[in-house]
Amino acid sequence: MNMKKIAAEHAVQYIEDGMKVGLGTGSTAYWAIQKLGQRVQEGLSIQAVATSIASEKLALELGIPIIPFAELNGLNVTIDGADEVNPELHLIKGGGGALLREKIVAYHSEKLIIIADESKWVPTLGQFPLPVEIIPFAVEWTVQSLEQLGCKVQLRTEGEQIFITDNQNYIADCSFGTIPSPLKLHNDILSIPGIVDNGLFIGLADQVIIGHKDGSVEIMGRK
Numbered sequence: 431m432n433m434k435k436i437a438a439e440h441a442v443q444y445i446e447d448g449m450k451v452g453l454g455t456g457s458t459a460y461w462a463i464q465k466l467g468q469r470v471q472e473g474l475s476i477q478a479v480a481t482s483i484a485s486e487k488l489a490l491e492l493g494i495p496i497i498p499f500a501e502l503n504g505l506n507v508t509i510d511g512a513d514e515v516n517p518e519l520h521l522i523k524g525g526g527g528a529l530l531r532e533k534i535v536a537y538h539s540e541k542l543i544i545i546a547d548e549s550k551w552v553p554t555l556g557q558f559p560l561p562v563e564i565i566p567f568a569v570e571w572t573v574q575s576l577e578q579l580g581c582k583v584q585l586r587t588e589g590e591q592i593f594i595t596d597n598q599n600y601i602a603d604c605s606f607g608t609i610p611s612p613l614k615l616h617n618d619i620l621s622i623p624g625i626v627d628n629g630l631f632i633g634l635a636d637q638v639i640i641g642h643k644d645g646s647v648e649i650m651g652r653k
């Protein structure tokens with residue numbers, strides 16, 4: 431049973447004609463974009479923006495209309511994946527390196543629906559290394575400042591090369607083990623110059639749809 435696909439396809443049921451939709455990034459969002467593409471080919475009329483170059487490419491291949499940001503005044507809904515979700519619906523995101531665009535799009539959405547397989551549901555955030563997007567300038571100093579917050583930092587690589595985000599930045603993966611106060615850590619990280627944003631999404635998710643092994647979905651959320 432493909433738990434990511436089940437959660438994604440459930441979320442896409444909520445998309446209606448005329449909606450402005452944000453498209454997430456990653457292997458779960460992939461299934462949502464596929465399903466949305468199918469519905470567009472069957473006549474659904476939506477306008478969309480994407481959170482990564484990869485998701486935009488996929489959407490265009492499937493015939494989903496991608497609209498310039500300047501032409502849209504916010505979004506009705508965004509469907510995106512997550513690396514960890516806790517019971518307060520705070521998230522760690524950015525495993526795919528798209529956290530900055532994902533956070534911008536989520537912030538401007540009336541509703542953020544998170545889709546995930548059951549392995550992403552955790553009592554406390556932090557087992558998954560927290561992705562932090564940093565600018566390349568003085569990267570060594572920025573990494574030192576992150577380490578002073580009590581984590582082990584790994585600059586993300588792709589093969590032999592440093593991983594470069596869609597925004598031409600780096601990702602520092604920060605292993606904290608556990609994050610008891612996500613909001614405090616979020617603010618502490620953002621106080622370091624050179625950091626663009628981090629993968630803690632606090633109070634942004636409205637609904638979380640978890641796909642289970644037995645084919646069922648579980649829906650948690652505020653709206």
Ligand SMILES: O=C(CO)[C@H](O)[C@H](O)COP(=O)(O)O
Pocket residue numbers: 454455456457458459510511512513522523524525526527528529532
């Ligand atoms: O935040 C993300 C990309 O930046 C993804 O949503 C997150 O990494 C989950 O990925 P997947 O759906 O492949 O498990």
